[in-house]
Amino acid sequence: MARDERRGGSRVEEPELARTERPRVDLRSKVTGQAQYLEDLPEPSNVTYAATIRSPYSHAEIVSIDVSRAMALPGVLGVLTRDQLDEYELNLSPEPWDRHFVCIDRARFDGDLVGMIVAEDLRTARKAAELVDVEYEILPPIFSAAEALAPDAPPIYEEKGDNEAAISHMGWGDVDAGFAEADLVVEGTFTCPSIFHHPIEPCMSVIADWTSDVIELWTPSNNAFDVVDMNAQVFGVQPEQVRVHIPYVGGNFGAKHWTREMLVAVALSSKLGRPVKYVAMEEESFLSTARHAMTYKGKVGLKADGTVVALDVDVDVDTGSRANTTETVNGQATSTARGAYSVPNLRARARSAFTNKVSAAHFRNTGKSQPQFGVEMLMDQAARELGIDPIDFKAKNLQQRGQGLAASGPRNSTGSTSSAALDIDFPTIMKMTVEAIGWDGRASQHPSEESAERFVRGRGLAVSLRRGSANGVASALAVLGRDGEVSISHNAPDVGGGEYTMISVVASRTLGIPQSQIRVGETDTSNQLRYGGTSSQRTTVHMGNAVNDACEHLKTEILRAAARLHGGRSEEWQIDDGVLQRNGTRVTVTDLVRALPESETLRGSGFYEQSGSPQGAGGDNNNYWSPGVAAVEIEIDRQSGDIRVVKYAALADAGTIMHYHSARGQIEGGAILGLGSTLFEEVHYAEGQLLNADPFQYRLPQLGDVPEDFQTIILEAEKGPGPFGAKGIANTSIGCVAPAVGNAIYDAIGVRLTSIPFTPEKILRALGTLPPAEE
């Protein structure tokens, strides 16, 4: 293909589908500026505007709040702080750390929500927020899990008594016996700091209208029913009395969900009898969520031939000031501690701690990228110490085709350890990936120190293995309209992954009706179709199956109608490209539906459920494994410490590809998101403050950080549980980047960096150009 030749000499062939698939259903509106996001929607009449009052301190007692100057400003309509709470039922949770939606006694992170103030216009609201006088008494903050978990650490939530937010473990075999038979023990500690999601559309914005007996909300979120259920619970109404509209979402990555700001806006709307619009500024968006910082302490026991015999891992997880995702993330940290390795004797433990930081939340590949970084670096270190090439070491120790999670023996885990069997050969897919960057997976032969060139190259390999997707339910409705178009109702927000396109493809393929006759509805919970949300690479499998089911039912109805109107039995009829056929009789679906009595509507409803414990994480809700492989070539400038990615290859197995360019975009985009955390991104706290919550100081990947030679390999190797054998692939690439680059750094300069981001400063310290960092 001509266009591929130009892409840095692409060595990966595109499938036929790349040339034949229809464009994504959302893109014409997105490239012409017609797609509507929250801030583009027409406003409800009589709308009011909200601004927030936030703590400037990471940890402080709130002595008093005086709103008198703010309320005196003309145009100010109302305010909600702890002093106005009594009218409301505001219990989010029985747990003290999640109970209140505005600060009561203390502010627990820099940016914590003290209150919200509403005015006739936005600028008055923002001015009024500045006029709220809050008296704080500053307390010492805690910024790391290790500090928070220290025996003498003061509890951030006094009622709780300590800072431990969750603990989980997973293990089997006899770890002590395993280490006793080991010829070599390798240990390492690997750290991932907090990073921001930083979608380009700010987080948290909402239009809230509780002026009738229905709470109506417009907000960018990945999960409409999460918003419904939270509002129903907090305000004591039925879920059917909450209606959530989700327009196009300008980037999610785990950041967009229900927020305290949303709930306060709903409460204020009720109080004022007018809709409330809250639009977050970018600086506020940074205060919404972050990825969990983690420290992975691993110890691996090996035989002299490189066989792993035991692994002992402790992960410290920093959940920030709240705990709304802690159980899940902690479970993922535990179950990912062994990576993709077959470990006969395992002991893994994760502990989450409260700190005075932005609340951590789901982040693409939730809870898994960080331990994956640890285990892939540790195993590479072990291979190097044994003098075994990384690719051979992996081939020897990675989980094999047909294997499940636990090798054998007694199990000792908080989550389930049963799982699907792996359906792919890692040695094969590793070979494909390293070859895509022109590498054989062997360690580089380094020139001696004296002859060291300024620019030195290294190559790294990393794999990832995650459960297929999360548990949950999905429902959809397919209705054949009298115009011959099929409308699909659902509630899977399109957050950018091509969700609406996938629905269109699945409906078209199931029905035999062209995509041009498929209309995909927008997310609006008034249709009552439950869905667990666009996350955890579940939408193709879950919603895809629900749409497939709905369309199978609709197809049955169409075939029955054809038999009734045009003779024969329904099984004798077929639909292809929108045309019904039987023994040479041809009727278009459009003509068929027009011939039906007006009272008759053809429809089908569909449902899919993947059950199991959310803690399992490779456990009993794991109906397929989702592998990823990455190979990278980097160039290090010994003088400046800069790292340049020269070549990158990522591989995933899609089972059956629904939309090639969307799948490719997910794999490439995941890797590029991972590249940011690998090279640049880190949330900095110091002296009681959050230092870099602004777009100037928080560096995101740019086009020039991504190599032109970027190879994306999408296999259709083994069928998955999704429609037509599809699997999720969205989170297969992100977790491979940091360890692949870290291993490449070792390959280039013979030094193992143990924390991301791999900044020039760390490279120069590793090379001895700069002195070691002070602890």
Add this chain to the structure above:
Amino acid sequence: MIGSELRLQTVQTAPVSLMVNGQPWSGDVPVEEVLLDLIRSRIGLTGTKRGCESEVCGACEVLVDGAPVSSCNFLAFEANGREHTTIEGVADGDQLHPVQEAFIRNVAAQCGYCTSGQIMSAVALLRENTSPTYEEIAQWMVGNICRCGCYPAIARSIMEAGEELRAKGGANGQG
């Protein structure tokens, strides 16, 4: 309408007359108002997006007298007398610009929030150079952040659109 966001009384306004996508607009705007708000809230063209409001992300990019500008950091009164192109003015009626077509073909947009800015920037680049190298594209697009990570597809789209424009005999005529 969205204009009510701007209701706070200001000390001073300035009369502004400008062209947007070939259409004239005139009115009084507060002197501190930025072009982004003028375009979105007063003129009602919401394809131009509010992102970082710090001239970093590029989501709000428009062309002012043909040059790419972050409208979040460009004062509205300075737009007086100038010609503006927004994302809504890039296509020629139903006929999309080659950059827009290439973005659709390659899925160079995922969430789409930065896309308007990416396309404005790419259109401006191809007016100067219809056969940019990857490095030239990277340098030009440094102010357009895509958090979804569509960069490989964006670079490919710009190259393909450039090729199409070369075949048509130059980048002039559209947008």
